[in-house]
Amino acid sequence: MIGRGAVALGVGLLLAVGSTTAAGGSASDRSEIRHTPHLQLGDAPLIGYSGSETDQVRVMWQTVPEGSATNDSFHVEYRLESAAQWLRARAVVRTDTGVGGRVIHHSDLLGLDFDAGYEYRVQHVRDGVILATYGSAFRTRLPEASNRSFSFAAYGDSANVSSLGSFRLLQQRINQVDPEFSLLLGDNTYNDGSHDQIDARFDASLNPEAAAWNSGHIDYVSFGNHDVRTRSGQATEDSFSVPVPVVGVTAAASPPVSERPEHNYSFDYGSVHFVTFDTNSLDNPDRLDGLIEWVAADLAASRQPWKIVFGHHPVAGTPDKGESPSGGYYSRLVPALFAAGADAFMVGHSHTYGWSYPLTGGRDGTAAFVSHRGTAYREGDGVVQVVSGVGGKSVRSGSFGQFPFMAAGYTSSTEPRAEVGFTLVEVTPTILTFSYVAADDGEVIASFSILGGADHWGVPGRWSLRLSVT
Ligand SMILES: [Fe+2]
Ligand SMILES: [Fe+2]
Numbered sequence: 320m321i322g323r324g325a326v327a328l329g330v331g332l333l334l335a336v337g338s339t340t341a342a343g344g345s346a347s348d349r350s351e352i353r354h355t356p357h358l359q360l361g362d363a364p365l366i367g368y369s370g371s372e373t374d375q376v377r378v379m380w381q382t383v384p385e386g387s388a389t390n391d392s393f394h395v396e397y398r399l400e401s402a403a404q405w406l407r408a409r410a411v412v413r414t415d416t417g418v419g420g421r422v423i424h425h426s427d428l429l430g431l432d433f434d435a436g437y438e439y440r441v442q443h444v445r446d447g448v449i450l451a452t453y454g455s456a457f458r459t460r461l462p463e464a465s466n467r468s469f470s471f472a473a474y475g476d477s478a479n480v481s482s483l484g485s486f487r488l489l490q491q492r493i494n495q496v497d498p499e500f501s502l503l504l505g506d507n508t509y510n511d512g513s514h515d516q517i518d519a520r521f522d523a524s525l526n527p528e529a530a531a532w533n534s535g536h537i538d539y540v541s542f543g544n545h546d547v548r549t550r551s552g553q554a555t556e557d558s559f560s561v562p563v564p565v566v567g568v569t570a571a572a573s574p575p576v577s578e579r580p581e582h583n584y585s586f587d588y589g590s591v592h593f594v595t596f597d598t599n600s601l602d603n604p605d606r607l608d609g610l611i612e613w614v615a616a617d618l619a620a621s622r623q624p625w626k627i628v629f630g631h632h633p634v635a636g637t638p639d640k641g642e643s644p645s646g647g648y649y650s651r652l653v654p655a656l657f658a659a660g661a662d663a664f665m666v667g668h669s670h671t672y673g674w675s676y677p678l679t680g681g682r683d684g685t686a687a688f689v690s691h692r693g694t695a696y697r698e699g700d701g702v703v704q705v706v707s708g709v710g711g712k713s714v715r716s717g718s719f720g721q722f723p724f725m726a727a728g729y730t731s732s733t734e735p736r737a738e739v740g741f742t743l744v745e746v747t748p749t750i751l752t753f754s755y756v757a758a759d760d761g762e763v764i765a766s767f768s769i770l771g772g773a774d775h776w777g778v779p780g781r782w783s784l785r786l787s788v789t
Contacts, residue, residue: 348388349445353421354381354521356441356453357533359560361427365569366463366587367622374431374459376537377560378408378439381521384420390446395426397439400456408439416557418514423557433462455535458499461589463623466748469589472496474741475504475543475631475667477710480519483526485739486711489758490528493741496756499588500536501741504667504707505543505598505631507555512546514554521558541595542582543631543668556581571620575609583610585617590748592623598630598666601648611655618659624774625751627744628656629665633706634678635686636725637669638717644724645684654680656702662751662769665742667708670715672737672755673728674767677701686724694726694767703769705753707742714738727765729755735764749775 361377364370378395396405408426415422431437440454461467472493477486493501508516523530532538540559542552556579563580564570574583578597585594594617600606618626634649635642642648656664657679676688677700689700696703703726714737719728729737738757745752754766 348391349385350382350391350422350443351385352380352443352451352453353383353518354379354558355523355530355534356380356439356455357521357530358455358457358535358537359425360537360539360562360586361425361560362562362565362569363586365562365571365585368568370568373429374433375427375429376431376457376459377425377427378441379423379425379558379560380441380453381558382422382424392444393424393426394442394444395428395439396442397428397437399432400436400438405440414557416514416554418554421514421557425560431459433459434465434467435459453534457535460587463587463589465589467589468745468747470496470498470743470745471500471502471588472498472741472743473502473504473629473665473705474707474710476506476670476708476712477503478507478516478519478526478529479509479711480516480525483519483711485758486519487526487528489711489739489741490526490532492756492758492761494528494532495761496743498536498743501532501538502593502595502629502665503538503540504629504665504710505541506545506667506708506712507540507543509545509712511548512552512555513549514557517554517558539586539593539595539629540581541630542597542599544599547599551579552582562586570617572613572616574613575606577606578610583613585621587621587623589746590623591625591627591746592618592621593627593629594618595629598632601632601642604647604651607648607651611651615655615659618656618661624748624771625746626659626661627663627665628661628702631666632668633666633704634664636673636675636704636719636722636728637671637706638719638728638730639671639715640669643684644681644686649686650681653678653686653702660699661702662698663703663705663753665705665707667706667710669706670708670712671706671717671728671730672709672740672764673706673719674726674753675704675724676726677703678724688724691726696767696769698769698772698775703753703767705742707755709737709739710741711739726767729764738764740764 395408562569582597679701716732749771
């Protein structure tokens with residue numbers, strides 16, 4: 320048994336492997352593992368479409384050349400945690416990144432039961448001898464109609480290869496809390512999103528906490544301004560694998576064809592629908608309008624009672640960034656998200672922490688929002704923007720007094736002060752709770768909730784309520 324979240328290394332004799340290029344294996348030159356095997360969703364069908372009756376994960380790892388050529392290969396196997404027999408995974412696919420000899424390898428584990436415990440192992444074989452075995456236990460996603468509560472982490476502005484201490488502390492805290500997965504809210508690898516810098520997240524010798532986490536949990540990526548500095552984000556595209564929207568398979572609608580694949584996608588987890596779009600479009604009205612149209616169509620097609628949109632740039636309300644309700648980004652996006660039923664918009668970019676009251680739109684450059692005395696909002700009142708840009712970079716200063724639509728805000732100069740941390744979102748069928756968790760001691764600095772509206776009442780038979788009125 321391989322412990323959850325652990326990267327297991329071992330050396331032993333290979334007893335029963337046939338051809339090194341058989342299904343589940345790949346032959347290559349003499350290779351050194353640079354990124355240890357980690358999980359991604361791959362091109363999973365969107366819930367409700369053909370193929371979504373079962374779940375899947377993609378196991379990915381990266382190698383660099385090591386010395387003279389030999390007969391190296393990789394073998395991927397998986398099984399239900401309770402099963403005795405290992406099953407051979409799909410054939411390993413190699414993709415040369417064209418950068419420094421880096422080769423991405425992946426193998427898909429398909430036909431998995433939802434809400435089930437599995438384990439996998441990747442064996443690195445050289446001339447018939449197992450050099451090392453990597454692997455982890457993991458859990459598949461909750462199915463669409465599940466009532467089970469779950470949690471996920473969300474943070475932006477994190478890994479910096481030249482100064483990794485704060486992000487490692489954050490990841491260590493997340494590992495201890497052990498949510499189901501993370502949303503990466505952009506600026507995931509400073510300073511330019513290059514392959515060398517992405518090592519800060521996937522090279523186990525540089526960041527053992529992150530490697531332990533991502534061996535058994537999925538980080539769902541979105542793209543910040545720093546991530547697209549090198550070749551428009553190519554290295555991040557290479558290193559992560561998310562559903563590329565294909566209408567009727569992985570998506571309900573197509574983003575504009577001019578958009579890069581993997582920057583815009585959606586997926587479901589239990590009662591929540593998630594969608595991200597490339598907010599680097601914020602200053603380009605044509606591009607932004609095309610993406611907002613796609614996000615609105617995606618949200619409209621979702622049957623899930625909770626809808627969370629994530630990206631990188633806040634629409635307004637942060638002391639260290641210039642976006643405001645008078646800008647085109649706010650005035651285009653907020654009314655569209657509100658009309659489409661989004662519950663929350665989760666972002667980073669501002670190296671602060673804060674959230675807004677439910678936003679509905681605006682007029683004459685002023686935000687329209689529903690003010691609340693307490694920290695429990697009603698679903699349907701508006702879209703709550705959550706800024707969680709304290710993933711490891713130095714926290715910024717400033718105050719929130721000029722933003723009446725912000726419900727709470729924390730910087731290095733507020734009391735209490737902002738510190739490196741993440742948002743822990745706890746999901747039940749009727750309540751979403753967002754907590755700001757400090758990396759160093761796990762303290763919950765602040766929290767708020769969104770209480771589910773009418774479409775949550777019928778749980779577990781919520782669809783029957785909806786059907787009865789149509
Ligand atoms: Fe940033
Ligand atoms: Fe940023």
